[in-house]
Amino acid sequence: MGRLWQGGRAPAGDQGMHMITFDDVSKRYPDGTVAVDGLTLHAPTGEITVLVGPSGCGKTTSLRMVNRMVDATGGRILLDGVDVRTVDPPTLRRGIGYVIQQAGLFPHRKIVDNVATVPYLLGWDRKRARARAMELLERVGLDAGLAGRYPFQLSGGQQQRVGVARALAADPPVLLMDEPFSAVDPIVRASLQDELLRLQSELNKTIVFVTHDIDEAIKLGDRVAVLRVGGRLAQLASPAELLAEPADDFVREFLGRDRGIRRLSFVPGDGLRLRTDLTVPVSAEAASVRGTAEPWLAVVDGEGRPLGWVAREDLPDSGTLAGVPAAPYGAFVRERDSLRSALDAALLSPSGNALAVDGAGRVEGVVTRDELDAALARAAGGARG
Amino acid sequence: MGEEPLVRWDWIGRNWPEILELAADNLVMALVPVAVALLAALPLGLAGARWRWFYQPTVGVVNVVYSLPSLAVFIVLIPVTGLATRTTVMVPLVFYAMAVLIPAVVDGLASVPDHVRQSAVAMGFTPLRRLLGVELPIAVPVVLAGLRVATVSSISLVSVGALVGRGGLGYLFIDGWQRQFPTPIIAGIVLVVLLAGLADLLLVLAQRWLTPWSAARVAARAQARPAAGERKGAA
Numbered sequence A: 001m002g003r004l005w006q007g008g009r010a011p012a013g014d015q016g017m018h019m020i021t022f023d024d025v026s027k028r029y030p031d032g033t034v035a036v037d038g039l040t041l042h043a044p045t046g047e048i049t050v051l052v053g054p055s056g057c058g059k060t061t062s063l064r065m066v067n068r069m070v071d072a073t074g075g076r077i078l079l080d081g082v083d084v085r086t087v088d089p090p091t092l093r094r095g096i097g098y099v100i101q102q103a104g105l106f107p108h109r110k111i112v113d114n115v116a117t118v119p120y121l122l123g124w125d126r127k128r129a130r131a132r133a134m135e136l137l138e139r140v141g142l143d144a145g146l147a148g149r150y151p152f153q154l155s156g157g158q159q160q161r162v163g164v165a166r167a168l169a170a171d172p173p174v175l176l177m178d179e180p181f182s183a184v185d186p187i188v189r190a191s192l193q194d195e196l197l198r199l200q201s202e203l204n205k206t207i208v209f210v211t212h213d214i215d216e217a218i219k220l221g222d223r224v225a226v227l228r229v230g231g232r233l234a235q236l237a238s239p240a241e242l243l244a245e246p247a248d249d250f251v252r253e254f255l256g257r258d259r260g261i262r263r264l265s266f267v268p269g270d271g272l273r274l275r276t277d278l279t280v281p282v283s284a285e286a287a288s289v290r291g292t293a294e295p296w297l298a299v300v301d302g303e304g305r306p307l308g309w310v311a312r313e314d315l316p317d318s319g320t321l322a323g324v325p326a327a328p329y330g331a332f333v334r335e336r337d338s339l340r341s342a343l344d345a346a347l348l349s350p351s352g353n354a355l356a357v358d359g360a361g362r363v364e365g366v367v368t369r370d371e372l373d374a375a376l377a378r379a380a381g382g383a384r385g
Numbered sequence B: 001m002g003e004e005p006l007v008r009w010d011w012i013g014r015n016w017p018e019i020l021e022l023a024a025d026n027l028v029m030a031l032v033p034v035a036v037a038l039l040a041a042l043p044l045g046l047a048g049a050r051w052r053w054f055y056q057p058t059v060g061v062v063n064v065v066y067s068l069p070s071l072a073v074f075i076v077l078i079p080v081t082g083l084a085t086r087t088t089v090m091v092p093l094v095f096y097a098m099a100v101l102i103p104a105v106v107d108g109l110a111s112v113p114d115h116v117r118q119s120a121v122a123m124g125f126t127p128l129r130r131l132l133g134v135e136l137p138i139a140v141p142v143v144l145a146g147l148r149v150a151t152v153s154s155i156s157l158v159s160v161g162a163l164v165g166r167g168g169l170g171y172l173f174i175d176g177w178q179r180q181f182p183t184p185i186i187a188g189i190v191l192v193v194l195l196a197g198l199a200d201l202l203l204v205l206a207q208r209w210l211t212p213w214s215a216a217r218v219a220a221r222a223q224a225r226p227a228a229g230e231r232k233g234a235a
């Protein structure tokens, strides 16, 4: 479910605007621990840069150096061209949204006032701040009825949404997110991730997102920075590049298993060749299609929606196809889904073929096993490089 | 049977104005020290929460004073503050209340979850604003719990002052005991319990009003399930 081909936004190279720049940044804590060592990294404007790596590799430290909750002991961090060390911390922080794992909501304030925290700090009047908070609650998909509750009256997922709304309240250009979704169950996490991508497509914030979950990194990141313990950058790349060409064994191991299959998520499915001669309407006479050379035919209803596959040998001598039991099918949305979805769809059908549908679920055509085979070969070829 | 009744209501009726006066005196001598102790405990507790090295010695000193028998403290104080004065009685009470309130303030501040404090910092609170707007409000339930204990025990501790001639309702105990006459003793006990109960009730109400979020939380825990069910709903 990557996004690179959806928005058509190319991963920015080094020529784009960089909202946040780490310039040879190091952090040595007073006890001698070197948490970050010579980190150089650009977080391009309007993109999600994910910092990922094993526990203790300096992700949180790196993030906190941006808003000066931790001060770097070496190098500089530039925010929109300005060295953060020259800005007074409270002022700096009011211009940077920050979301953490446990949401960090104020237990003694109602949801609406939690969201309005930074506007209050900035001196907005109460009415305007609250109106803004209500707007944001809606934006993150929360019911207005929750506004008057206290945080403990919300589920973990709802609290996390409030945390995101609060970070966005004063419309900061930059969001820092430190494992914001790792404390909720996988289903809620997936929906929060989708929500973040949806929000980001509307808001285009510059986001630095920390996680130790490589799948989350690949799903959310425009660019992914893999850090190794000691806070050294192992690789910085787009998710597709990362999966295709891990820089070294550490990254390869960190990416985990099924790297090849996962990489297919980043190969668009819209280049697949379709066959339109394998589709028959359910109203067709069985006899009229019995002569086909194909072992399987896709049956569609009056509006072109898929009903399933019928085998040639099951076709009766008379009557329409409505009387023929249809075998299960798999479908993918051609203009949106990846080669991985197409492969998955094929594996769900006894015919081994995938149905390509449009956004409304109408069959556009069939991707045969042969065509998938060729596409997989092309994808594998792209991995050499 | 012609025996002496346990409570002689006519005595209470006749001495009502004096009894009320003693109750008022008792209340003042109990509450002023608690108020003073609270004012002292706030900065000391804040300092103790911030600097661990400061906390232990402070609590140590206060606890030592707390452990001294009150009579001994009175004897030391009398040359300075006088016999049978309010001050003599109130000074040890200040320490007793502090012994409860300083830890309450420190515990209250420690009850602020770390992620809440961190997120306040991250949103750009200045330290003072964070203290006043986030940390102290969240500490309130724990501080108020300490305040309830301090207030109730202060109200009953005042009676010890009767030994040095100024004990509020405690005077009724001495009086009844000396005359082998139970009515004042019983009236005194009932009134002390009543005053303490009333003060406690007021503090509970204050807590409801000051921290609706924590009161609601307790209520929600008591009711448990039904509230959780309607979470999803909403028009």
Ligand SMILES: Nc1ncnc2c1ncn2[C@@H]1O[C@H](COP(=O)(O)OP(=O)(O)OP(=O)(O)O)[C@@H](O)[C@H]1O
Pocket: A029, A030, A031, A033, A034, A035, A054, A055, A056, A057, A058, A059, A060, A061, A062, A212
């Ligand atoms: N205040 C501190 N004092 C000393 N060492 C610290 C401090 N904070 C972090 N460290 C150390 O710095 C290193 C990096 O810590 P950091 O919290 O940045 O890691 P992380 O990548 O966020 O880890 P996690 O995934 O577990 O959150 C660790 O070795 C940690 O023990």
Ligand SMILES: [Mg+2]
Pocket: A059, A060, A061
């Ligand atoms: Mg961390």
